[in-house]
Amino acid sequence: MLAENITDVIWTVNVTKRTFTYISPSVTHLTGLTVEEAMNQRLEEILAPDSAKIIHDELSVLMPILMKGHDTKLSRTYEFQQRGKDGRFIWIEVVAQWHHSPTGDIEILGVSRNIDERKEAEKQLKDSQLRWKFALEGSKDGVWDWNIETNLVYFSPQWKAMLGYGEDELNDELDEWKKRVHPDDLDKCLSDIGDHLNGVTDAYTNIHRLLCKDNSYKWVLDRGMITERKDDGKPVRIIGTHTDLTERMEMENTLRKLNADKDQFIRILGHDLRSPFNALIGFSDLLIENLDQFDRQQIEKQLRIIHQTSVSTFNLLDQILLWSKSQSGNLVLNIEKFGFVNAVQEVLNTVEKVATQKKIQTVIVDPNDSIITADMNIFRTVLRNLIINAIKFTHTNGRIVISAKKESDRIVTTVMDNGVGIEPSQMATLWDVNSNSTTNGTGGESGTGFGLKLCKELVERHGGHIWVESVAGKGSEFFFTLHN
Known part of the structure; x- marks a missing residue:
């Protein structure tokens, strides 16, 4: 009577004869x-x-066991797809007991239940997980899941791999993240x-920034949202992702x-080149206007100023063009x-006059x-700038080696x-192309501050290294290498 009124289908099947011996009326509701x-x-x-293949395989395994003794009973749970009257397959869960019937045949007593909705929910969950997995793997994002009450965090394999760790190298404590955040970023x-x-x-x-296993830092975009709260609204759980922003x-x-x-380039063009050209125009105008009044000595003085200004301006322009080539990768x-x-002597010949003037x-x-073994033009350009810089900041009767x-x-x-040396406060900006600070030389020489910055650019483009050691008031030593 009970079997007549429940929604689950109760049935028995004679396995030996492959026929049903009983099916409850609820089969109509199911199929x-x-x-x-x-x-x-x-x-x-x-x-x-x-x-059907599952049943066939089960028969191959269970029949020999059941044939050994009449008291043997085996319970199994299956998930099958069963055809309904309309031809559509529905998912059913079957709890089955294999045993011997009173006549000695092998029989199954089963209960079937419709699990279509559960299977559909499982499918949707699996599809959702696959989409989530595909999206994360495609984006290379790491996932974290923080239980606020326990303070434990799930870090996905990709989250760990992003920092250079294997799956088993980090535990699930919040401190694993916290202690890797750059100190300057943690408070924010x-x-x-x-x-x-x-x-x-x-x-x-x-x-x-997050500290990696190799002690380097990676920039990450960290995003998360509360996904679970208590009845009183208190947050319980946050899920989020890490996106590697290092390249960006x-x-x-x-x-x-x-x-x-670019701003520095414009500044040089707008000021450092304009000033000497203004001087050239001014001195040449003065010479033209007073040509008849000036004697030979006065004319020679004006021409020397024009010549010296022209040479220094040409050298500056040449350096700017060289720097521009380096910046553009050309x-x-x-x-x-x-x-x-020989290379050093050639450079000294070009600055001999300036050095002689200061003895x-x-x-x-x-x-x-x-x-x-290097690019000779780059070697000479770097060396010339360093020697000119040394002359500028060395007193009369000084010495350069x-x-x-x-x-x-x-x-x-x-x-x-053995010149004036460099103050510690100036060392930090010595090579900075964005720094506009310049210092006049011991003889009042002005400059653009561009020479040392060009040296650094050219040396590094050549795969080399440039550095300085200096004591204020005692002199400086500039060193550089060029990669072969």
């Missing part, structure tokens, strides 16, 4: 078939092929999280540098071998007769002076 119609069907007819991170937890913001968003941040920094370089290196002493002694030291020293597989070129 649309009458009891009589259902009783006349065989198992192979009502099950989908995959489900915690403040933004607090704003979201307190309802100030709809979501948590923050850009910060580096690109933005590069763009900022390019913009700053600087082509012409690597060759040349003698250190500065220049000395070349190269006990090993060094051979340089240009030397070469072999270290490992490279030759270090040094320009040493």
Whole structure:
């Protein structure tokens, strides 16, 4: 009587004869078939092929076991697809007991239940998980899931891999994230999280740096949202993602540098080139207007000023063009071998007059007769700027030593002076192309401050390194290497 009134279908099937011996009336609700119609069907007819195969495989495994003894009972649970009267397959869950019937045949007592809705929900969940997994794998984002009450966090494999860790290298504590946030970024991170937890913001968003396994830092876009609350509204759970922004941040920094370089370029064109041209125009106008009144000595004086201004302006323009080529990636290196002493002497010949005016002694030291393998034009340009800088900041009767020293597989070129040296506060901006600060020389010489910045640009484009050691009031030593 109970079987007649429940929605689950109760049935028995004689496995030996492959026929149903009983089916409860609820089969009509499940499949649309009458009891009589259902009783006349065989198992192979009502099950989908995959489900029928499961039964076939079970028979191969269970029949030998059941044949060993009449008291043997085996319980199993299956999920099948069963065909309804309209031909559509529905998912059913079957709880079955395999045993012997009173006549000695092998029989199954089963209960079938419609699980179509559950299977559809599982499918939708699986599809959703696949879409989520595909989206995350495609975007390379890492996922985190923070239980606020336990303070435990699930970090996805991609979250860990982003920082260079394996799946088993980090535990599930919040501190694993917190201790890796850059100290300069942590306060803002915690403040933004607090704003979201307190309802100030709809979501948590923050850009910060995270320490990687190799001790480098990566920029990440960290986003999250409360997904679960208690009945009183208190947050319980936040789920979020990490997006690697390192490449974008580096690109933005590069763009900022390019913009700053462009501004510096415009400043030089607008001021540092305009000033000498104004001087050229002024002195040439003065000479033209007073040509008949000036004697030979006065004319020669004006012409020397014009010549000196023209040469320095030409050198500055040449440096700007060289710097521009380097910035645009159009600087082509012409690597060759040349003698250190000869190359230095050629540079000294071009600055001899300036050094002589201040009675500065220049000395070349190269006990090993060094051979340089580099772009000769870049070598001479860097060296000329360093020597001019040394002359500018060395007192009358001073001394400048240009030397070469072999270290490992490279030759270090040094320009040493006994001039005024460099104040510690100036060291930080010495190579900064964005710094506009310049200092007059010991003889009142002015400058653009561009020479040292060009040296750094050219040396690094050549794969080398440039640095300085200086003591204020005692002099400076500039060193540089050029990669072979």
